Amino acid sequence: METKTILIVDDEQITRQGLKKTLERWSQGKYEVLSAADGDEALEVFQKTKVHLLITDVNMPEMTGLALLKAVKEKGNKPVVIIVSGYPNFEYAQEAIRLGVINYLLKPVSKQKLIEAVEQALETEASIERADYIEKVADxxxxxxxxxxxxxxxxxxxxxxxxxxxxxxxxxxxxxxxxxxxxxxxxxxxxxxxxxxxxxxxxxxxxxxxxxxxxxxxxxxxxxxxxxxxxxxxxxxxxxxxxxxxxxxxxxxxxxxxxxxx
CATH class of the missing domain: 1.10.10.60 (Homeodomain-like)
Incomplete structure (x- = not known):
């Protein structure tokens, strides 16, 4: 069975490492948890690996989380996405919804909220995969x-x-x-x-x-x-x-x- 991959993208090293450690403990090896410090590094991961769940910060230098998401979609990748932001921004939230983001979490993110959001996102991803499979096979x-x-x-x-x-x-x-x-x-x-x-x-x-x-x-x-x-x-x-x-x-x-x- 394929091991699903979660990618965390955040330019803040402490936040990035904290999210990664929380999800590694929670997943107990069931999922591969990768991390990237910026959008360019994240796109390199997408070139090498099928990413099922993308968790990305919105406010990053060079490439914002939303710009990363657009670039990912343009290349034909379809992960489910959770956005993380340091402050509420209605315009960001609107654009995130338009791009198909399924959750918008505000920092600091509690371990419980993160895990709940990830579990929900992975259930959504599994449903999408099932629907794609049925569409390919079903008569x-x-x-x-x-x-x-x-x-x-x-x-x-x-x-x-x-x-x-x-x-x-x-x-x-x-x-x-x-x-x-x-x-x-x-x-x-x-x-x-x-x-x-x-x-x-x-x-x-x-x-x-x-x-x-x-x-x-x-x-x-x-x-x-x-x-x-x-x-x-x-x-x-x-x-x-x-x-x-x-x-x-x-x-x-x-x-x-x-x-x-x-």
Whole structure:
């Protein structure tokens, strides 16, 4: 599992070290806590490391915290952000909100307030990551189908059977038999209730699972094909490209490039 990184940026050494020590004690090694003395040093960290949470002072020489945040966003990085300031400033706060800052803390920051803000920020970051992941993987048609079925319907049972046996060879006749329906009637009922043919549902489900495996594992393409019920990688690649517009290996590579840029 990826270790998440917190970056603290403050030109005041005592404050910077104090925040870092507090968060290191709190995290007990679960998070990597880095620090930078100014905006330029912070941008160097962003070039080398994926930063999940940025905690930055507003008032710094050369580059303010808000200027740093703008530069970070322009480079395609999307950390969640907590701003720390020595005094309340309505204009700074307004601009911070516009830039997506999720908390604005006034110095001196108590250990409890800092930890509460960091825990909330990391929960927000996890929610954003989940949403990004769902957007990459989820098939809207499948989400609609699975959410609209009642728990005792034969079509719901059929969907569960398919989902549990994706790596095996599945035929409409097999699934119809499992839910005790005539294959012809099952085919009509399936299309009526899902607005997809059984074959299209099976393909979409297999490709959704394939996308999940491509994003979350290092399995070779041949094994991804087998895990999703395709006997040959060649056919799997052809089908994947028809639906997604790119090959499975390119899909994986593009996702990796997006993640490294964030």
């Amino acid at each position: 809207p048609k499948l989400l609609n189908i699975e959410s609209s079925q009642t728990s005792k319907s034969p079509i719901r049972e059929a969907l569960q059977y398919v989902n549990n046996n994706l790596s095996r060879q599945i035929s409409l006749k097999d699934v119809a038999g499992t839910v005790h329906l005539n294959p012809s009637y099952f085919s009509v009922l399936f299309k009526e209730q899902t607005r997809l043919t059984f074959s299209e549902y099976l393909t979409r489900k297999r490709l959704q699972t394939a996308k999940k495996l491509l994003l979350t594992t290092n399995l070779p393409i041949e094994e991804v094909a087998q895990e999703t019920g395709y006997q040959t990688a060649k056919y799997f690649i052809k089908l994947f490209k028809e639906y997604e517009g790119i090959t499975p290996s390119k899909y994986r590579k593009m996702a990796e490039l997006e993640d490294s840029a964030i």
